[in-house]
Amino acid sequence: MADFFNNLWNWLAEPFNSLYAGSLIRNAFWELLIISVIGGVVGTYIVLRGLVFIVDALTHAIFPGVVIAFLIGANFFLGAFISALAVALVIALVARNRRVSEDSSIGVIFTGAFALGVVLLSSQRSYGRSLEGFLFGDILGITTLDLWVTGIVGLLILGAIFLFRKELLFSAFDAVMARAAGLPVVRLDLFLYLLIAATVVVSLPAVGNILVLAFLVTPSATARLFTNRFYLMMPIAVVIGMLSSLVGIYLGYYANVAGSAGVVVVATGFFIIGLLVSPHSGLFVRVRQWRQWRNQLRRASQNGLEKPQPEGRA
Amino acid sequence: MLNFLSDPLNQVFVQRSLLEMLLLGLLCGVVSSYVVLRGVAFLVNALGHAVFPGIVIAYLVGGDLFWGGLAAGLIVVVSISLAERNQQVSESTAIGVLYIGAFGLGIVLVSGIKRASTGSLDNFLFGQLFGVGWNDVLNTLLVSLLVLGLIFLIRKELLLVSFDTQAARALGLPVGRLKLVFLILVALTVVTGLPAVGNILMIALLITPGATARLLTDRLVRMMIIAVGVVVVAGLVGVLASYHLGLAPGACVVVALTVLFLLALLYTSVKNALGDRLSMGPTGKPVNRRVENQVPPGA
Amino acid sequence: MMNLALTRKFGETGMTDTGSQVATQPPLLKIENLSVAYGPVLALQNVSLTLPGSGFVGVIGPNGAGKSSLLKGLLGMVPTGGTVSIAGKSLAHARLRISYVPQRSEVRWDFPVTVEEVVMMGRYKHIGWVKFPGKEDRRIVAETLEQVGMTEFRQRQIGQLSGGQQQRVFVARALAQQGDIMLLDEPLTGVDTTSQEVIINLLERLRDQGKLIIMATHDLNATSRECDLVACINHRLVAFGPPAEVFKPEILAETYGGNVLTVAVGNTPDGQTVIIQ
Numbered sequence: 001m002a003d004f005f006n007n008l009w010n011w012l013a014e015p016f017n018s019l020y021a022g023s024l025i026r027n028a029f030w031e032l033l034i035i036s037v038i039g040g041v042v043g044t045y046i047v048l049r050g051l052v053f054i055v056d057a058l059t060h061a062i063f064p065g066v067v068i069a070f071l072i073g074a075n076f077f078l079g080a081f082i083s084a085l086a087v088a089l090v091i092a093l094v095a096r097n098r099r100v101s102e103d104s105s106i107g108v109i110f111t112g113a114f115a116l117g118v119v120l121l122s123s124q125r126s127y128g129r130s131l132e133g134f135l136f137g138d139i140l141g142i143t144t145l146d147l148w149v150t151g152i153v154g155l156l157i158l159g160a161i162f163l164f165r166k167e168l169l170f171s172a173f174d175a176v177m178a179r180a181a182g183l184p185v186v187r188l189d190l191f192l193y194l195l196i197a198a199t200v201v202v203s204l205p206a207v208g209n210i211l212v213l214a215f216l217v218t219p220s221a222t223a224r225l226f227t228n229r230f231y232l233m234m235p236i237a238v239v240i241g242m243l244s245s246l247v248g249i250y251l252g253y254y255a256n257v258a259g260s261a262g263v264v265v266v267a268t269g270f271f272i273i274g275l276l277v278s279p280h281s282g283l284f285v286r287v288r289q290w291r292q293w294r295n296q297l298r299r300a301s302q303n304g305l306e307k308p309q310p311e312g313r314a
Numbered sequence: 315m316l317n318f319l320s321d322p323l324n325q326v327f328v329q330r331s332l333l334e335m336l337l338l339g340l341l342c343g344v345v346s347s348y349v350v351l352r353g354v355a356f357l358v359n360a361l362g363h364a365v366f367p368g369i370v371i372a373y374l375v376g377g378d379l380f381w382g383g384l385a386a387g388l389i390v391v392v393s394i395s396l397a398e399r400n401q402q403v404s405e406s407t408a409i410g411v412l413y414i415g416a417f418g419l420g421i422v423l424v425s426g427i428k429r430a431s432t433g434s435l436d437n438f439l440f441g442q443l444f445g446v447g448w449n450d451v452l453n454t455l456l457v458s459l460l461v462l463g464l465i466f467l468i469r470k471e472l473l474l475v476s477f478d479t480q481a482a483r484a485l486g487l488p489v490g491r492l493k494l495v496f497l498i499l500v501a502l503t504v505v506t507g508l509p510a511v512g513n514i515l516m517i518a519l520l521i522t523p524g525a526t527a528r529l530l531t532d533r534l535v536r537m538m539i540i541a542v543g544v545v546v547v548a549g550l551v552g553v554l555a556s557y558h559l560g561l562a563p564g565a566c567v568v569v570a571l572t573v574l575f576l577l578a579l580l581y582t583s584v585k586n587a588l589g590d591r592l593s594m595g596p597t598g599k600p601v602n603r604r605v606e607n608q609v610p611p612g613a
Numbered sequence: 614m615m616n617l618a619l620t621r622k623f624g625e626t627g628m629t630d631t632g633s634q635v636a637t638q639p640p641l642l643k644i645e646n647l648s649v650a651y652g653p654v655l656a657l658q659n660v661s662l663t664l665p666g667s668g669f670v671g672v673i674g675p676n677g678a679g680k681s682s683l684l685k686g687l688l689g690m691v692p693t694g695g696t697v698s699i700a701g702k703s704l705a706h707a708r709l710r711i712s713y714v715p716q717r718s719e720v721r722w723d724f725p726v727t728v729e730e731v732v733m734m735g736r737y738k739h740i741g742w743v744k745f746p747g748k749e750d751r752r753i754v755a756e757t758l759e760q761v762g763m764t765e766f767r768q769r770q771i772g773q774l775s776g777g778q779q780q781r782v783f784v785a786r787a788l789a790q791q792g793d794i795m796l797l798d799e800p801l802t803g804v805d806t807t808s809q810e811v812i813i814n815l816l817e818r819l820r821d822q823g824k825l826i827i828m829a830t831h832d833l834n835a836t837s838r839e840c841d842l843v844a845c846i847n848h849r850l851v852a853f854g855p856p857a858e859v860f861k862p863e864i865l866a867e868t869y870g871g872n873v874l875t876v877a878v879g880n881t882p883d884g885q886t887v888i889i890q
Contacts, residue, residue, distance in 0.1 A: 101723075224407075258422055264417075278402065468743075
């Protein structure tokens with residue numbers, strides 16, 4: 001028995017201790033943990049405020065900024081950040097036109113921005129490899145410096161959210177009421193976009209700009225399935241994110257699966273499990289509920305209910 | 315100037331890619347009009363990504379990429395519609411989580427194919443407009459005929475379901491099945507365009523032309539015609555620019571499309587601003603008024 | 614909230630006449646033990662109604678009391694228990710005989726369709742799948758547009774009309790379906806007075822032509838003036854009968870629960886019943 005645990009421990013520890021990849025994997029692991037924390041907190045607001053499509057657009061739309069920064073040799077964090085804000089602004093402007101619905105304008109602008117990035121990048125010879133780096137990141141290329149940057153920016157993001165937690169919660173819960181109560185909802189939304197953009201940008205080197213959506217949204221969506229409490233959603237989302245990251249690391253090491261994509265698949269697996277077993281709304285619970293509702297409906301039509309019959313009244 | 319046009323147009327591969335763009339324009343112009351009107355842009359985005367794992371699996375087992383992609387797209391769409399029935403999951407959350415999960419699965423599978431990894435992923439994302447063969451063009455032609463034919467057959471019912479779901483239900487139309495048929499048609503369109511323009515640009519082709527046309531007209535049929543025209547113009551401009559400047563062709567087409575959209579937006583904004591200043595248009599027609607309490611068709 | 618509704622005093626001759634007329638007609642629409650549920654929420658419980666072949670029926674009740682659910686349940690648009698039969702046939706066989714005007718908020722007004730195209734939608738089931746509208750369909754559309762006074766607007770995009778005009782177009786669409794029964798969900802809400810009058814006059818005319826009109830409404834005033842029969846709904850059928858029998862303080866109090874306090878029901882000198890809420 002002790003032998004078994006010993007083997008298990010060795011198996012679990014091996015990726016982190018392995019001779020030539022150990023330090024890279026340790027960095028990757030810490031980076032993913034930090035991203036899980038930021039993603040779980042920010043993602044809770046995204047999911048509750050219903051901003052998933054906008055965030056998806058933002059994550060795609062930072063691409064041209066990254067490419068321009070790459071081409072002119074500027075800081076790519078800056079390029080990504082500026083282009084995210086520019087695209088958010090354009091979407092907000094376009095969505096004011098009443099003939100085209102918001103989701104269509106989001107779709108138009110983000111595909112356009114993405115294509116612009118591809119066009120710019122294609123002016124370079126043999127762009128395929130650098131492209132892949134931008135789109136999917138390089139989880140094993142995380143340096144200690146990257147870790148520090150992610151950690152500090154993460155602390156700033158969490159601090160900002162902590163300061164405005166009440167206002168953000170109110171506008172996420174009911175934007176109309178919040179506006180009526182005198183909260184600057186538009187500015188709060190912009191503030192949230194800013195935090196989201198920052199999260200996306202610091203996550204870029206590790207997970208790339210397409211899959212980052214999953215780190216922002218999936219753990220929080222899963223957490224929603226397991227709790228009805230707002231502040232419980234965040235820790236649950238963080239834990240789910242961390243668990244997915246850990247499993248993803250092992251998948252990457254033992255099954256030779258692309259690191260961040262493995263994490264995304266695991267996190268999605270948790271979401272699907274949540275859909276099935278959620279205590280409030282899981283499939284199993286709901287099948288029972290449906291049966292109850294159907295019976296209730298049938299009983300209601302069989303005169304057998306507590307209320308007196310109306311015929312006597314009329 | 316003559317060389318500017320004749321040079322590329324004499325090349326067979328350019329002719330083929332232009333023909334492909336023309337067919338895709340016809341197809342996407344019509345389909346994107348419905349996409350925009352039904353407000354399913356995010357779902358189209360999801361479909362565009364969700365076909366990826368199917369294509370990889372089909373590649374791994376040596377099957378037909380077309381059918382693999384179609385099957386994966388439909389599985390994800392059906393899963394989304396099941397997931398959003400959960401009252402704790404909003405529609406946009408269900409779409410976002412499941413499509414990115416499917417896409418991640420595709421990447422996981424691709425990373426298993428060591429050699430072909432980079433190339434096949436790039437092809438999926440951006441396509442090879444200048445690399446389309448006659449069989450691709452023929453494939454697009456057949457799918458276009460099928461999709462446009464089906465849309466023509468159910469045009470009345472599709473219109474009613476999109477415009478006023480409650481009335482469609484009251485008339486006893488099979489609302490759920492009509493929505494599913496429509497999504498199958500969209501999935502077919504996505505898979506067809508993939509080899510030529512890749513998935514992200516295919517998403518653009520399924521949203522932008524319809525949105526541009528909607529800015530310019532209040533009539534459904536005119537909207538479709540304008541949308542087709544928009545793709546054809548953008549296709550020509552994009553292919554020429556790409557040929558002469560050596561840029562990625564599919565992406566050039568989408569940038570051209572987006573520019574056309576922004577121009578249309580500018581045009582309508584200026585027109586509305588002028589109309590407002592004159593308070594009433596020359597015909598005395600009030601400016602497009604909108605009712606606040608709109609409810610999307612699915613609600 | 615003060616809400617003043619005037620009810621015409623139930624005259625011995627006129628109304629009883631209608632009442633007996635109603636009673637002697639063979640039933641057209643038979644609702645038996647209809648219940649409607651949205652998940653765990655039972656919106657409507659065990660409603661049974663037998664309605665004659667022609668008449669103007671008002672369905673009243675507070676917000677969320679199940680008025681819309683009754684109409685939707687009638688058409689099988691929501692999960693229901695119980696049965697609905699039309700002239701002895703099941704809903705599936707007689708659906709075309711019922712036309713429906715949905716609540717304004719459930720329609721996408723920015724949609725690029727013209728008034729004419731909207732009215733033509735009422736003909737879709739007659740035209741059938743695949744086929745194009747024929748000459749007869751076009752004639753009917755033109756005729757119904759004339760009836761609601763919207764002919765000159767037939768080429769307008771639907772979103773460019775005022776709320777009342779839009780409602781008239783939707784009534785025209787229901788008319789174009791040429792059923793015997795018309796269900797209207799809050800047709801007078803958010804509608805200008807001209808359009809209200811056009812719609813009410815039209816509905817009266819239809820009733821006189823021998824159709825059955827069922828209207829869910831908040832407008833107690835219009836209900837008491839126009840309707841031959843009134844159904845009071847508050848998750849169940851509280852009362853059903855001619856307005857004079859239904860507009861009584863105790864029934865209204867039961868229908869509207871604690872939300873509306875009926876202060877007085879009395880007769881004005883010119884013989885009208887006054888309801889002060």
